[in-house]
Amino acid sequence: MAAKSSILTQSNQVRRAIVVGGGLGGLMTVIKLCEAGIPVDLLSLVPVKRSHSVCAQGGINASVNVKGEGDSPYTHFYETVKGGDFLANQPPCKGMADAAPGIVFMLDRMGVPFNRTPEGNLDFRRFGGTLFHRTAFAGATTGQQLLYALDEQVRRYETLDVEDDRGVTVPGEKMVRKFEFWDLAGLVLDDSGVCRGVVAQDLKNGEMRAFRGDAVCLATGGPGLVFGRSTNSVINTGSAAAIAYKQGAIYANGEFIQVHPTAIPAADKLRLISESVRGEGGRVWVPKDRKDRRHGRDIPEAERYYFLEERYPKYRNLVPRDIASREIFRTVIHEGYSAEGEQAAYLDVTHLCKTAAGKSAVRKKLEGVLEIYEKFAGADPYENPMKIFPAVHYSMGGLWVDFEKGADGSLKPGSARNQATSIPGLYATGESDYQYHGANRLGANSLLSCIYGGMVTGPAMAAWRDAQPQSAFDLSSTLFDTEHKRRVDEYAALGSRSGSDYSVNPYQLHEKLGEMMLQKVTVERHDAELDGVLSSLQDMKAQWRKAAALDPAAKGTINQPTVFLRHLDGMLALAEVIARGARDREECRGAHYKPALDPELHPDDPKAVGRDDARWLKTTLATFDGEGPALRYEAVDVSLEPLAKRDYGKVSAAKPPPGEAAAQGPANT
Amino acid sequence: MATDTVTLKIKRGESGGASRWEEFRVPRKPMMNVISCLMEIQKHPVTADGRGTTPVNWESSCLEEVCGACTMVINGRVRQACSALVKDLSPKGEPITLEPMTKFPRERDLVVNRQRMFDALRTTKAWIQIDGSHQLGAGPKVSQDDQEVMYPLSRCMTCGCCVEACPNYNDRSDFMGPQVISLTRLYNMHPSGRMQAGARLDALMGAGGISDCGKAQNCVQVCPKGIPLTESISVMGRETIKRALFGWLLKG
Numbered sequence: 001m002a003a004k005s006s007i008l009t010q011s012n013q014v015r016r017a018i019v020v021g022g023g024l025g026g027l028m029t030v031i032k033l034c035e036a037g038i039p040v041d042l043l044s045l046v047p048v049k050r051s052h053s054v055c056a057q058g059g060i061n062a063s064v065n066v067k068g069e070g071d072s073p074y075t076h077f078y079e080t081v082k083g084g085d086f087l088a089n090q091p092p093c094k095g096m097a098d099a100a101p102g103i104v105f106m107l108d109r110m111g112v113p114f115n116r117t118p119e120g121n122l123d124f125r126r127f128g129g130t131l132f133h134r135t136a137f138a139g140a141t142t143g144q145q146l147l148y149a150l151d152e153q154v155r156r157y158e159t160l161d162v163e164d165d166r167g168v169t170v171p172g173e174k175m176v177r178k179f180e181f182w183d184l185a186g187l188v189l190d191d192s193g194v195c196r197g198v199v200a201q202d203l204k205n206g207e208m209r210a211f212r213g214d215a216v217c218l219a220t221g222g223p224g225l226v227f228g229r230s231t232n233s234v235i236n237t238g239s240a241a242a243i244a245y246k247q248g249a250i251y252a253n254g255e256f257i258q259v260h261p262t263a264i265p266a267a268d269k270l271r272l273i274s275e276s277v278r279g280e281g282g283r284v285w286v287p288k289d290r291k292d293r294r295h296g297r298d299i300p301e302a303e304r305y306y307f308l309e310e311r312y313p314k315y316r317n318l319v320p321r322d323i324a325s326r327e328i329f330r331t332v333i334h335e336g337y338s339a340e341g342e343q344a345a346y347l348d349v350t351h352l353c354k355t356a357a358g359k360s361a362v363r364k365k366l367e368g369v370l371e372i373y374e375k376f377a378g379a380d381p382y383e384n385p386m387k388i389f390p391a392v393h394y395s396m397g398g399l400w401v402d403f404e405k406g407a408d409g410s411l412k413p414g415s416a417r418n419q420a421t422s423i424p425g426l427y428a429t430g431e432s433d434y435q436y437h438g439a440n441r442l443g444a445n446s447l448l449s450c451i452y453g454g455m456v457t458g459p460a461m462a463a464w465r466d467a468q469p470q471s472a473f474d475l476s477s478t479l480f481d482t483e484h485k486r487r488v489d490e491y492a493a494l495g496s497r498s499g500s501d502y503s504v505n506p507y508q509l510h511e512k513l514g515e516m517m518l519q520k521v522t523v524e525r526h527d528a529e530l531d532g533v534l535s536s537l538q539d540m541k542a543q544w545r546k547a548a549a550l551d552p553a554a555k556g557t558i559n560q561p562t563v564f565l566r567h568l569d570g571m572l573a574l575a576e577v578i579a580r581g582a583r584d585r586e587e588c589r590g591a592h593y594k595p596a597l598d599p600e601l602h603p604d605d606p607k608a609v610g611r612d613d614a615r616w617l618k619t620t621l622a623t624f625d626g627e628g629p630a631l632r633y634e635a636v637d638v639s640l641e642p643l644a645k646r647d648y649g650k651v652s653a654a655k656p657p658p659g660e661a662a663a664q665g666p667a668n669t
Numbered sequence: 670m671a672t673d674t675v676t677l678k679i680k681r682g683e684s685g686g687a688s689r690w691e692e693f694r695v696p697r698k699p700m701m702n703v704i705s706c707l708m709e710i711q712k713h714p715v716t717a718d719g720r721g722t723t724p725v726n727w728e729s730s731c732l733e734e735v736c737g738a739c740t741m742v743i744n745g746r747v748r749q750a751c752s753a754l755v756k757d758l759s760p761k762g763e764p765i766t767l768e769p770m771t772k773f774p775r776e777r778d779l780v781v782n783r784q785r786m787f788d789a790l791r792t793t794k795a796w797i798q799i800d801g802s803h804q805l806g807a808g809p810k811v812s813q814d815d816q817e818v819m820y821p822l823s824r825c826m827t828c829g830c831c832v833e834a835c836p837n838y839n840d841r842s843d844f845m846g847p848q849v850i851s852l853t854r855l856y857n858m859h860p861s862g863r864m865q866a867g868a869r870l871d872a873l874m875g876a877g878g879i880s881d882c883g884k885a886q887n888c889v890q891v892c893p894k895g896i897p898l899t900e901s902i903s904v905m906g907r908e909t910i911k912r913a914l915f916g917w918l919l920k921g
């Protein structure tokens with residue numbers, strides 16, 4: 001290769017890397033590639049500035065110890081793996097926690113308007129799963145502010161020229177070319193299975209195009225839409241990850257889906273009320289009297305049951321999310337408590353707003369979050385306790401990625417193995433990978449893992465690219481033409497689905513899928529129900545084959561219903577990975593909870609094992625066998641910290657709320 | 670006397686082609702917004718008079734008014750569809766009209782092309798120029814007071830409401846719009862962003878810059894994020910005048 005330029009081909013084409021997805025993970029990867037001098041094609045479903053990362057409200061974790069509490073990156077690392085019920089590989093988590101303060105400083109240098117202390121330092125708040133003030137935040141729209149900062153840096157690279165190996169400007173070529181409103185349609189894999197590029201579709205006119213790339217990264221976010229309604233943006237179908245999985249990439253730990261304890265129930269989306277509300281002193285409760293129909297604000301203090309505080313006197317309202325969701329679910333669904341008779345609990349900040357000063361302090365820190373309640377639920381949260389219920393929020397699972405461990409036991413930066421999927425040359429980062437959160441993610445750790453993932457992925461892709469004997473740009477075009485044609489034909493077939501053979505409306509099918517997954521594969525999982533889900537999924541896949549293109553005449557223009565067929569296919573594939581993983585995992589760990597295996601509920605049943613480290617301290621690996629997932633398992637790297645019981649100081653589960661009439665007994669479930 | 674259905678009148682059409690109106694009726698549900706109505710139409714693409722049609726194309730992502738994707742003209746007013754609640758738009762079952770924004774080329778139905786707004790961010794160098802993403806220690810200190818000015822400016826989601834309302838923004842002028850003027854104020858306030866303030870001011874003084882603003886103040890009234898656009902315009906107006914008068918001295 002030495003004679004050839006590493007930047008230009010002989011026909012003066014620029015050798016680029018490809019990043020699909022411009023959320024925090026993708027944008028950080030792009031920045032790192034550009035800093036390494038590698039030009040990038042960046043593809044995204046929506047303008048990257050509108051990526052789902054904008055939704056994050058609460059903040060980003062980093063143990064800067066501004067409040068002098070004795071916090072340290074090591075504690076952050078430990079709480080991350082403990083919060084994840086020890087299912088995360090420890091070296092990457094250690095690398096992430098160590099890098100966190102530097103990441104927040106970098107974001108600050110990029111101009112993120114973080115909240116400040118009186119001295120002008122970054123301010124930090126508390127989040128779940130820790131007792132420290134560790135979460136930096138920018139008002140109530142931290143994700144938006146972080147995304148904008150990275151978007152701006154990438155926009156700058158859109159204006160910077162590519163330079164060849166001698167430092168001479170290549171006319172007309174910029175470091176970053178953005179392809180926005182483009183959808184991934186397929187990966188280009190060569191004969192030895194190496195990823196050499198992608199095929200993607202321009203959503204504005206339907207045109208398919210093959211892109212060559214000397215390394216490819218998917219940073220395409222989570223699959224929340226598999227559950228129909230969730231806290232996710234509506235573009236989060238997981239389609240890109242599903243395409244990779246169907247082309248051979250391993251999908252790991254799919255069954256670990258985080259359900260956030262506090263969201264506003266609604267028909268189109270379950271809007272999140274951030275954990276920061278509890279971090280700033282918000283309390284969760286239900287009326288002690290199960291039949292109480294009064295408005296929350298009219299119920300006197302003594303008649304409220306603060307069940308999280310009673311059950312977890314140390315962490316109180318800030319237990320990790322899986323625990324809080326389960327407690328709310330149990331209290332409302334099984335114990336029959338309600339908010340104004342609805343299946344909901346209260347999340348309350350009104351006690352903080354009794355004085356004008358208190359109210360203005362709450363407004364300052366939480367305005368953006370509370371605004372969401374005001375805007376979408378139509379009630380004033382400063383005066384009224386908010387009605388909330390758990391909602392699907394985040395996927396700990398995702399594309400399997402590798403890491404290389406350094407001599408210090410932490411992730412070794414610069415290695416081409418880091419963030420590499422099981423398909424050589426294909427990388428994954430952000431919520432679309434599985435690496436950093438084990439069985440449950442701590443609040444404010446995702447923005448961090450996305451950015452850290454990007455910081456590691458860029459150099460890993462550069463190392464991979466440098467080690468390749470042949471560039472994708474020197475391969476014959478046949479390889480690209482073949483995959484291109486396959487995807488063109490596939491789309492044409494989808495687009496011509498009309499007539500009586502295609503009687504299924506794909507949006508109705510999606511609704512059915514979502515409702516089933518939401519009811520049966522979230523907070524509580526029962527084997528018999530999961531068996532039912534797996535068999536219904538076979539029916540739904542058959543129905544998908546009958547799903548119609550609702551706009552077959554629209555060619556050469558925007559055609560959302562036909563593109564949706566592709567995304568629905570991906571959602572069905574991931575639904576099966578999730579449900580199969582849940583069915584087969586015979587234990588309770590983090591977000592994966594089977595009441596039948598909970599020793600607290602079944603103290604005398606030897607089969608109720610709870611967390612079963614002997615058999616299940618393992619990563620689930622799903623591969624597509626042509627029909628559905630085949631599962632294998634892999635050991636978890638727990639080389640740094642020994643396993644411990646994941647204890648947040650719960651006091652007796654069965655303890656009734658003080659003052660409750662004994663006669664009431666548990667409600668029928 | 671709210672009815673049990675919602676009536677929508679939607680202006681549809683192709684890029685460059687003629688428009689047509691289609692009317693739909695969808696079941697009314699609690700907490701419904703315009704996007705949930707459009708989702709109902711996807712599930713039942715049939716017009717109010719019973720004709721089969723195609724689902725409407727529109728843009729959306731976050732559904733919580735933070736990404737800026739779903740801007741359209743609803744009952745004559747430009748705003749986000751996701752935060753437009755049916756109970757407010759149609760308390761008594763009045764029909765709701767949906768039209769694409771008019772200041773951008775229509776691509777199909779309610780989808781328009783807003784690339785011009787993103788291009789303006791490039792022109793005005795809307796970023797902080799850092800030396801690299803590697804470790805260079807903590808960022809500059811910022812007072813709480815400054816943060817309180819900067820944070821609201823930074824919430825601009827490039828949604829387009831302000832330019833839709835601005836009489837001076839159209840396909841006959843290059844005007845980049847009030848949002849970039851406001852963002853320039855943000856970057857020029859930042860302790861290190863300030864170091865490139867001159868280059869950003871130059872861009873604002875060039876084609877499509879601040880002198881194209883006629884101070885009509887329509888923009889500030891429609892910004893969903895309450896960004897103080899007219900205040901930013903007057904702050905930057907003063908800055909550009911200062912630079913026009915004394916800039917050559919500073920350039921030295």
Ligand SMILES: Cc1cc2nc3c(=O)[nH]c(=O)nc-3n(C[C@H](O)[C@H](O)[C@H](O)COP(=O)(O)OP(=O)(O)OC[C@H]3O[C@@H](n4cnc5c(N)ncnc54)[C@H](O)[C@@H]3O)c2cc1C
Binds near residue numbers: 060238
């Ligand atoms: C409401 C809410 C609040 C949250 N709050 C917090 C918080 O306070 N702190 C925290 O740490 N985390 C939080 N999270 C989690 C966090 O926001 C996400 O996990 C994170 O932003 C994901 O970023 P990402 O870069 O992986 O992907 P995303 O931001 O989802 O970006 C995905 C990108 O991929 C592109 N893409 C997707 N599919 C395709 C395709 N098929 N073809 C082409 N491009 C595609 C999209 O266009 C987009 O650019 C929150 C999540 C939600 C839902």
Ligand code: SF4
Binds near residue numbers: 838847881887888902
């Ligand atoms: S003040 Fe008027 S002219 Fe100036 S940007 Fe706003 S609406 Fe347009």
Ligand code: SF4
Binds near residue numbers: 847896
């Ligand atoms: S200034 Fe306001 S109205 Fe204009 S684009 Fe930004 S958020 Fe939208």
Ligand code: FES
Binds near residue numbers: 728731732733735739
């Ligand atoms: S969908 Fe994001 S603003 Fe409406």
